[in-house]
Amino acid sequence: MSQQQYPQPQQPGWGGPQGAWGAPPQPPKKSKGKIFGFGCLGVIALFILIGIIGAATGSGDSKTDTKADSTKSSAPTASASKKNDSDSSKHAEAKKAPVKITAKKTAFAKSILADGSSYTSVAITIANHSGKKLSVNPLYFAITDTHGTKHTAELGVDDKQIDTVDLAPGENISGTVTGKGVFAPKYVTFTENIIGDPIRADVS
Numbered sequence: 001m002s003q004q005q006y007p008q009p010q011q012p013g014w015g016g017p018q019g020a021w022g023a024p025p026q027p028p029k030k031s032k033g034k035i036f037g038f039g040c041l042g043v044i045a046l047f048i049l050i051g052i053i054g055a056a057t058g059s060g061d062s063k064t065d066t067k068a069d070s071t072k073s074s075a076p077t078a079s080a081s082k083k084n085d086s087d088s089s090k091h092a093e094a095k096k097a098p099v100k101i102t103a104k105k106t107a108f109a110k111s112i113l114a115d116g117s118s119y120t121s122v123a124i125t126i127a128n129h130s131g132k133k134l135s136v137n138p139l140y141f142a143i144t145d146t147h148g149t150k151h152t153a154e155l156g157v158d159d160k161q162i163d164t165v166d167l168a169p170g171e172n173i174s175g176t177v178t179g180k181g182v183f184a185p186k187y188v189t190f191t192e193n194i195i196g197d198p199i200r201a202d203v204s
Helices: 032-096
Strands: 099-106 119-128 134-136 141-145 150-152 165-167 172-180 185-190 199-202
Touching: 099 185, 099 199, 119 134, 119 141, 119 165, 119 185, 141 172, 150 172, 165 172
Parallel strands: none
Antiparallel strands: 099 119, 119 172, 134 165, 141 150, 141 185, 185 199
């Protein structure tokens, strides 16, 4: 009697593509260290970027402030320079004036020609800086008082009356000009030959 062969049961495998007990293989796990590293780098890069923007903004403000301060500090210097130039110009013009007159208050010195009236005198110095002769005569002067009233010269009433002369270039002469009445003199006007250009001098 022949033996019947029965198929042997297969044992469960320990290997194979499904692993033990037929379970599917698990996916590889991501590294937490790498994620943490990338996160830190991002934060550091953000701080660096903020620092660069802040530095650029601060530098621009600083340049603007410096420019403004420079403009402010240069303004007074320019103003002072203009003032000095103006003073120098006035001084130069005074030197170049062809006729220079100074006038000061003085006491009336009665002469024998003066009557019993009241008089007011002004001491005058006139200098010729022009290149030609200058005619001087008491009649060429007039005194204006603080009320705007003009007083013509009274001849021969003051002992120190300015003389009638011709001044050569570079010469000067002093004397008084006198008006009738008591008043406060403000300025003196000189007009050569009575028809020339008037020159005014304030009374000090």
